[in-house]
Amino acid sequence: MLKTSHLTVACLIAALSGIALGQGSEALLARGQYLMNGPVACANCHMPRDNKGLPAYKKGLSGGMRFDDPMFTAYAPNITPDTETGIGLWTDAQLAKAIREGIRPDGSVIGPPMPISFYKHLSDADLSAIIAYLKAQPAIKNKVEKSSYRMPLPPNYGPPVHDVATPSSADTLVYGQYLANIAHCMDCHDPRKSNGMLDVAHQGAGGQVFPGPWGKSLARNITPDKSGLKDWSDTQIARAIRNGVDRNGEHYKPPMAFDWYKNINDTDMAALIAHLRSLPPQPLGGKE
Structure with missing residues (x-):
């Protein structure tokens, strides 16, 4: 399972990259780790699976899982910080726009099964935590096949999303x-x-x-x-x-x-x- 050991790895990677991790950064990574390895569960799609459908944990978030639907054949992309096949060259703002609005840095629209209509509810703070966690993961080179759609994709999923607060757990x-x-x-x-x-x-x-x-x-x-x-x-x-x-x-x-x-x-x-x-x-x- 992706548990506490990954937070240690994340901190080490950040330190080796010359990033000073203060208490705020550590808390951000901890929140990102919890969300990614808990309720948001991005690896459920972005982690490769074996021929029995079991997650291949050693391959991280390097993508490749195939989704067959009458309207599309989609492949989960590599979302590790690899600069050639992943998100290594994407800025925080570009990642935020892709996750919450479904728009890649090149302006193209991300199709299903990416659940943009739900991710648009991600708060600014939790989105920042997820991005920090993604950027702290090991870069894994894995070129994933391009998804194909037998239906028109929307030009966008609505207006830009910003200033979303995290609801209080007391409510x-x-x-x-x-x-x-x-x-x-x-x-x-x-x-x-x-x-x-x-x-x-x-x-x-x-x-x-x-x-x-x-x-x-x-x-x-x-x-x-x-x-x-x-x-x-x-x-x-x-x-x-x-x-x-x-x-x-x-x-x-x-x-x-x-x-x-x-x-x-x-x-x-x-x-x-x-x-x-x-x-x-x-x-x-x-x-x-």
Whole structure:
């Protein structure tokens, strides 16, 4: 797992690069490490996987995971600081624009499955922490194939995003919704319409099917409906998120990011669960 040892590596790399790490920088890296290896879970897509669909931890965030969809064939890019095949030449501002607005330094638009509609909610502080963490990772050379789309991409995902504050964890429901957004839970757990767009009117109802080396996995209903989490305890929900095991002992398959969600702390988990319980109950897949 990518845990405390990576923060040590990050600090060492920064020190060798001549960057003086004060208390503020260390706190920024620690927050970035937590977000990346916890709720935001970027490695769930940007870390290569073996032929069984298991994360290849030694290959870091060097990309290459393939996503097959009727409308696109996409490959997760290399987001290590390699200057030839990764983000090594990108400025902080360029990284921020790519993550939160879906625009690369060359002006091109990032297509799905990058969850821009959710990442636009990232606060300025948390975005800075993620960028600091990304830049502190080992550079890994890995040229990734270019994604191809059989649909028009939008010219942009809306106006520029700035001045986003991190909600207080004391406001449990608001903070829980923030965590659900930056963890892009609904990108998988919302049903999709026939045109491929998310059916936000049935938020959290599940029903999407994800093929991969693991076979096929079904996004579960995470609303308080009887077909969802209505009769689940908080402990059972937390176990499902962190360990990928439902209340009957069934193991979930990827792309559920339990390899990273297991690091979500208790305060954040409680807020996330409170948010899920506040959703309107929906039938599985949004179908009556």
